Amino acid sequence: MSLKHALLGFLNYAPMTGYELKQHFDRSIYYFWNAKLSQIYPTLNRMKEEGLLMMEVEYQESKPNRKVYHVTDAGREELHRWLREPADAPPLRIAFLIKIFFGGKLTKEEILAQLRHQLALHQERLAAYQREVRDAIRQNVEATGLKRESFFWGLTLDMGIRYEESWIEWCQETVAKIEAMTNNMYENNS
Secondary structure (H helix, E strand, O other): OOHHHHHHHHHHHOOEOHHHHHHHHHHHHOOOOOOOHHHHHHHHHHHHHOOOEEEEEEOOOOOOOEEEEEEOHHHHHHHHHHHHOOOOOOOOOOHHHHHHHOHHHOOHHHHHHHHHHHHHHHHHHHHHHHHHHHHHHHHHHHHHOOHHHHHHHHHHHHHHHHHHHHHHHHHHHHHHHHHHOOHHHHHHOO
16 A cells, blocks of 8 residues: 555545644554655655645635645546555564564563563554544544445454454463473573
8 A cells, every 4th residue: 555545545535734634644544554744745745746636725824824635536536546456465574573483592581571562562552443443433433424434444443453352362372382381492492
């Protein structure tokens, strides 16, 4: 996925500023895709040059002027083209799994500490998905009335929850397996 298509998706709902787009990222899809303002603004400029969106300046007296972006017909066509296109399986690159792969070089306590830390991180993220993200989806529906879209937002949240549950289960099982190892077996392999 490209940032461009996520921006087109949000702008397809309503015109927004770059800051508002960042807020939408942070309140809706951050659990599977995030973007920084330093990425959003250059991408918006390129999209404007490509004719995928227009930008208008809203002049304000007591505040800085607002640059509001609107998706164009070409932008809508590009979004729909991309949505219809089959997606490849994403590459799996998880630095933590490299640590586990080479974990035989750590003491039993060191690798267990790494696993317990990951377990805590994924438990925290799962709790956030089950509370804050669900609430954000509900609030977005109340604010926008986009009920059909919210069904699909919920499907992505379900995947995020399953992903975290899977990580938690794997961490717990891995901790149990390492704890069950005899010290002789573990130390002989390091």
